[in-house]
Amino acid sequence: MRPVDATSHSLPPPHPSPFGVRLVTRLLPIRIASLAALICFAATLLALSTASASGKKIVLFGVLTQDTPVELADGARWMMDKGDSFPVLMFKEQQTKVVLQLAGTNFMTEAANVRILEERDITDEILASYRRNVANYLDGKAKKWREQVKPADK
Secondary structure (H helix, E strand, O other), X not given: OOOOOOXXXXXXXXXXXXXXXXXXHHHHHHHHHHHHHHHHHHHHHHHHHHHHHOOOOOOOEEEEOOOEEEEOOOOXXXXXXXXXXXXXXXXXXXXXXXXXXXXXEEXXXXXXXXXXXXXXXXXXXXXXXXXXXXXXXXHHHHHHHHHHHXXXXX
16 A cells, blocks of 8 residues: 555546536526527517407508509509598508508508508598498499409390
């Protein structure tokens, strides 16, 4: 046996392992960022579910500020008059264009030609204007269908 020398039998200095302190310090900011992203996502879902649970539907109407020729999604071409109003479906192309709804179809026009109204600003005249346009559109569709059927009957 040899005598025990405290200096000869000391433990070797610790070497960082790949899963040691360095890895933890590198992963900590990533974990914090991931946790923050997860909290933001959960908060967004909570806000959306709260808004939909209340049953409140956000409605925007657009009123044309000048006479505007448009092409509807079904291919029909119309001349919309200044003051006509339509529900807003969405904005496109960095909000330079707005998509408006007419009955079961829609059309896109320049956002500069449309004044956007929030729900509290919608009056009976605005709704009457939209209803007139829907009635004209549906009457025109029905007339077109009747014309297509008449030649087949003869």
